[in-house]
Amino acid sequence: MPIKIDMLVKAPHIYTMEGEGVGYRSNTTLAIDSGKIIDVFSASENRYEANEYIDLKHHVVLPGFIDSHMHTGDNIMRGLAQDTSHWMMYGLQPFDNVVSDDELDAGSRLAIIEAIKAGTTTLGDYNWQMENVCRFIKKIGARGHITQMIRAIVSRVYDPGELYEFDEIKGEESFKRNLELFEKWHGAEGGRIRILFGPQGADFVSPELLLKVKKAAIERKTMIHMHVQQGERETAQMIGRYGKRTTEFLAKIGYLDSTLMAVHLADCNDQEAAEIAKSGASMLFCPGSIAIIDGILPPVLPFIEAGGKVALGSDQAPGNNCHNIINEMKNAALFCKLEKKNPEIMPAWKVLRMATIEGAKAIGLGDEIGSLEIGKRADFIAIDLHVPSMQPVYTFPMRNIVPNLVYSARGSEVVFSVVDGRIIMENGKISGIDELEYIRDVDKYPDDIGRRASEEFYRINGTNARFMSEGKL
Secondary structure, three states: OOEEEEEEEEEEEEEOOOOOOOOEEEEEEEEEEOOEEEEEEEOOOOOEEEEEEEEOOOEEEEEOEEEEEEOHHHHHHOOOOOOOOOHHHHHHHHHHOOOOHHHHHHHHHHHHHHHHHOOEEEEEEEEOOOHHHHHHHHHHOOEEEEEEEEOOEOOOOOOOOOOOOEOHHHHHHHHHHHHHHHHHHOOEHHHOEEEEEEEOEOOOOOHHHHHHHHHHHHHOOOOEEEEEOOOHHHHHHHHHHHOOOHHHHHHHOOOOOOOEEEEEOOOOOHHHHHHHHHHOOEEEEOHHHHHHHHOOOOOHHHHHHOOOOEEEOOEOOOOOOOOOHHHHHHHHHHHHHHHHOOOOOOOHHHHHHHHOHHHHHHOOOOOOOOOOOOOOEOOEEEEEOOOHHHOOOOOOOOOOHHHHHHHOOOOOOEEEEEEOOEEEEEOOEEOOOOHHHHHHHHHOOHHHHHHHHHHHHHHHOOHHHHHHHOOOO
8 A cells, every 4th residue: 555645746857966966866756744855766666645746747856945145125125236336335325224114024025035936945034124024934935044133333324444333222122132033933833934143243243242142042052144254344344443354353252163154254365264164154155246246256165175064145135136046056156267267166066056955054954954855854946947048958978957057047947846845836926925916015115215215325426326317327
């Protein structure tokens, strides 16, 4: 008698990400029960009777993508801070200073929809107000790796070289909100939603608060998700205030260890990157965002060479302009090749691992997700191969599916997504929601945000204000 289970998924091509490569298997079936993968076997066999049978005749099945670092609320300001120096203060801040909580929530919902439609199943979101983000991720059925931002400086535009003004009351209040979010949401939905602690950066909070945050994270067996040496601006703040670059400062206070997920490392030199990697901290690598914001490639190659764990992230739409991990895989591969002037550096299969199993390890979930193995959670996606961007398909003498995915796909090729054994997207449509409703919701905000931000935008007279006056936008 066949064993009764929840789901069987059959496909002509499956990449399990087992071993050191991509774990390719042809004509294979996944057996799923109670949210877990219980078997992976040849499609010619018949071992189980399933409540749901999914036959993906012209698709490739992969682990769901992990977007380790996002600011989804900032999606409401998409496209407003590119092509400009002093990005945070002169680009984003005039708009960030005026957006409301409702506007951020609307932007966040649309960013989450965008990410899921491009194959992301685990969202590493990070912002001020995460309660409604948790609710929406619960509703949509995705996996949430959620961080509440902790920040202790007065929110205003600072000129280059000006030290931030600290507000310790604000810092304590944001820390308290992080604790409250943890108590309410950590482990919710059978563990699908987890809460991390999020100092915005070592330049944005006091050393005392940094250490208080670390103690709380260790006691609660969770991680710290923090921007680390993310640019010249941060380095100038740290040297001006403490006489040390961020890496040296964090090492001195005992912050570099496996509790830390270090975001960007954009202003780290190779030695600093290696030091962080060897400490056990992981790197959250956002190639598109940092290229647009700073015009540089963070030291991801030295980090990997030192044995560090790396996950990809899309960051935020006013910087990167999208939440699409396929785009980040391509960016990571191309930028590393350019940096080293070597076409063999960072091949497609390596960035696919970075988006799946290596990313899972970097965010502390490597034992649960990131590969299609017996005992792991059933988080996977299917990509339609009968689309122009994935054709033609070769399997001999080499397979071209992974190169086509990384260098040619755009995201719309993802048509099917499952998280914890439950279908959250089918035929390219997210289950249980009206996507157009959320597009219409965002549509009503830009005019008013622009009006409220305009005085400061023109007073600063940054790059994009000049582009506007010159008729270039």
